Amino acid sequence: MNGVENEKKGTQAKNHLTPEEVDRILLENGELEQFDELMMYYDSAMVEVRTKLEVLNKEMTLKQRRNPFEYIKSRLKKSTSIYEKLVARDIPFTVENIEKNLNDIAGVRVICAFIDDIYGIRDALARQDDVEILQEKDYIASPKANGYRSLHIILRVPIYMSQEKKLMNVEVQFRTIAMDFWASVEHKMKYKKVIKNAESISEELKYSADMINQLDRRMLQIRDRIAESDEEILEEKQTQTPRTPIMPLRHPYSSD
Numbered sequence: 001m002n003g004v005e006n007e008k009k010g011t012q013a014k015n016h017l018t019p020e021e022v023d024r025i026l027l028e029n030g031e032l033e034q035f036d037e038l039m040m041y042y043d044s045a046m047v048e049v050r051t052k053l054e055v056l057n058k059e060m061t062l063k064q065r066r067n068p069f070e071y072i073k074s075r076l077k078k079s080t081s082i083y084e085k086l087v088a089r090d091i092p093f094t095v096e097n098i099e100k101n102l103n104d105i106a107g108v109r110v111i112c113a114f115i116d117d118i119y120g121i122r123d124a125l126a127r128q129d130d131v132e133i134l135q136e137k138d139y140i141a142s143p144k145a146n147g148y149r150s151l152h153i154i155l156r157v158p159i160y161m162s163q164e165k166k167l168m169n170v171e172v173q174f175r176t177i178a179m180d181f182w183a184s185v186e187h188k189m190k191y192k193k194v195i196k197n198a199e200s201i202s203e204e205l206k207y208s209a210d211m212i213n214q215l216d217r218r219m220l221q222i223r224d225r226i227a228e229s230d231e232e233i234l235e236e237k238q239t240q241t242p243r244t245p246i247m248p249l250r251h252p253y254s255s256d
């Protein structure tokens with residue numbers, strides 16, 4: 001690991017607080033209730049986005065006879081991570097600053113089998129008139145230097161409280177199963193304080209990321225070839241010489 005990353009870890013360690021300590025800061029600033037309320041809004045926005053995705057899944061499964069995504073994971077950022085992120089950016093830890101500066105408090109991860117489904121779901125969400133796409137980072141078209149691939153979007157969705165409507169930001173990350181597998185292995189390495197042979201592991205990860213990309217594209221081709229074969233078989237059946245007309249059913253014991 002290089003010096004810069006070690007330095008970053010050092011700063012993070014210094015800023016590391018327990019959830020109770022973060023609560024105490026909020027209480028001292030008279031913002032504990034407001035913070036809990038904000039978290040409830042984000043949680044509700046996450047539920048909204050999950051529901052939107054599940055509805056799309058139902059429709060696409062019925063129409064295309066396959067599910068566009070395998071599963072969804074979602075998480076609300078912990079108060080300690082929120083605190084650390086603001087402090088690391090030299091932004092005072094206040095409820096207003098959380099909402100203004102962080103887009104990943106509510107996070108949803110959509111794991112798809114095939115790359116084209118990622119863009120299909122993204123487009124379907126973008127067409128909904130209560131969804132606004134605030135930001136998009138396409139690390140599939142332009143992978144990170146380490147090989148990381150995913151499509152990240154920041155959505156703004158409305159949530160309806162008893163007295164008001166709030167617009168909340170939700171981060172959605174789309175990945176294939178293979179990309180998710182890679183990211184989870186890479187994540188393990190990234191957060192180790194001390195690691196031997198870091199450079200050669202990084203190289204191996206980069207190489208694996210490229211192989212995974214090839215694999216994802218080949219799987220897409222295989223899926224399309226299977227679908228083409230299904231269509232051809234269906235066409236052949238339909239263009240075959242008409243079958244001999246079915247004789248009207250007669251009662252076996254009828255005399256005529």
Ligand code: GTP
Nearest residue numbers: 085104137144146148152173182183184186187190
């Ligand atoms: P942060 O959210 O502060 O990291 O910055 P950002 O919002 O500019 O980052 P970005 O949109 O690039 O990435 C946000 C999230 O994507 C991270 O919190 C991770 O969940 C994931 N991510 C991004 N890059 C990597 C990576 O190199 N490896 C892995 N495993 N995950 C990544």
Ligand code: MG
Nearest residue numbers: 103104105171
């Ligand atoms: Mg983030």
